[in-house]
Amino acid sequence: MTTEIKVDHVSLRLGDQNALSDLSFQLKGDKIYGLLGRNGAGKTSLLSLLASFREPTEGTVLINGERPFENQRVMNNVNFIYAKNQNDESETVKGMLEFAERYRPEWDAEYASKLVKRFKLPMDQKVKALSKGKQSALDVVIGLASRTPVTIFDEAYLGMDAPARSVFYEELIKDYAEHPRCIILSTHLISEVASxxxxxxxIDQGKLLVHEPVDILMAHGLSITGPAETVNRLTSDLRVLKQQQLGRTKSVMIYGQLESLRLSELERSGLELGPIGLQELFIYLTEHEGDGE
Ligand SMILES: Nc1ncnc2c1ncn2[C@@H]1O[C@H](COP(=O)(O)OP(=O)(O)OP(=O)(O)O)[C@@H](O)[C@H]1O
Structure with a gap:
């Protein structure tokens, strides 16, 4: 069964903060989803609702039609991998893998051993004695080998160095192709995971800002460079995210759906058009007045 997650008018109050405000969206089908947001945007708060850790203050969260909170059936199908303090974890790597095997029905022991070797994890070492990067790698091994229908990685691989993260991305895409499931990656390393x-x-300040397939989102971003007067004349009615001017040359980043006629007009006018990377788009879309002051 493919996964459907429905977040319907969800708000979450934590202490005196509105961590999430009237958030609504649906994730339909087994895909690799990216959950992006600035620090404090509400990503972990949202994921904690999906993972049954909390209940919304208002609204409903449904995973395949069921509310996750205190619901064992849903909890068995959701694996929330997040960076936690494991300095007191006296279990060994082997023990942690055996524990995961007992509780995760789709566990693939052979795949877990292969991953343990790829990440060079010492099986008999206590988790608390592992480096931060190796602790993260162990979390990632458990997340991948569990093959849970909904697998959430919330910055779980943050402690891993660049070569280890690259092994993670490689394994994730390969294993997902063979065993499609709903994977949610929450990360600040946007360029690394974009592909x-x-x-x-x-999400931005607890509210939904964008929910789009990546190709559509990327198609909405366009950088336009050329003589300032031409750029100003042809972009005055467009949503400009960012602009820069050097002498008489101006560069603007715009966001929105442009008709092909409009695009050819821009090109005919001698302007240089180019794509905007996902990370840049994210930065401009989530920029607020006063940022960087
Ligand atoms: N236990 C808590 N009590 C009170 N407020 C909280 C609690 N946990 C989070 N918050 C607040 O809720 C808001 C959302 O936090 P959350 O951790 O979900 O953001 P995030 O997008 O995951 O951030 P980051 O990228 O920095 O990890 C923040 O304003 C945070 O201060």
Whole structure:
């Protein structure tokens, strides 16, 4: 069964903060989703609702039609991998893998051993004695080998160095192709994961900002460079995310759906058009007045 996640008018109050405010979107089908947002945007708060850790203050979260909170059936199908303090974890790597095997029905022991070798994890070492990067790698091994229908990685691979993260991305895409499931990656390393993502949800200050397939989102971003007067004349009615001027040359980043006629007009006018990377788009879309002051 493919997964359907429905977040319907969800708000979450934590202490005196509105961590999430009237958030609504649906994730339909087994895909690799990216959940993006600035620090404090509400990503972990949202994921904690999907993972049954909390209940929304208002609204409903449904995973395949069921509310996750205190629901064992849903909890068995959701694996929330997040960076946690494991300094007191006296279990060994082997023990942690055996534990995961007992509780995850889709566990693939052979795949887990292969991953343990790829990440060079010492099986008999206590988790608390592992480096931060190796602790993260162990989390990633458990997340991948569990093959849980909904697998959430919330910055779980943050402690891993660049070569280890690259092994993670490689394994994730390969294993997902062979065993499609709903994978949610919440990360600040946007450039690194951009090519893995099929759909992106961006939240900003607890509210939904964007929910689009990556190709559509990217097609909406365009950089336009040329003589300042021409750029000004032809972009005055467009949503400009960012502009820069050097002498008489101006460069603007715009966001929106442009008709092909409009695009050819821009090209005919001698302006240089180019794509905007996902990370840049994210930065401009989530920029607020006063940022960087
Ligand atoms: N236990 C808590 N009590 C009170 N407020 C909280 C609690 N946990 C989170 N918050 C607040 O809720 C908001 C959302 O936090 P959250 O951790 O979900 O953001 P995030 O997008 O995951 O951020 P980051 O990228 O920095 O990890 C923030 O304003 C945060 O201060």
């Amino acid at each position: 893995l993502l099929e759909e992106v949800v961006i």
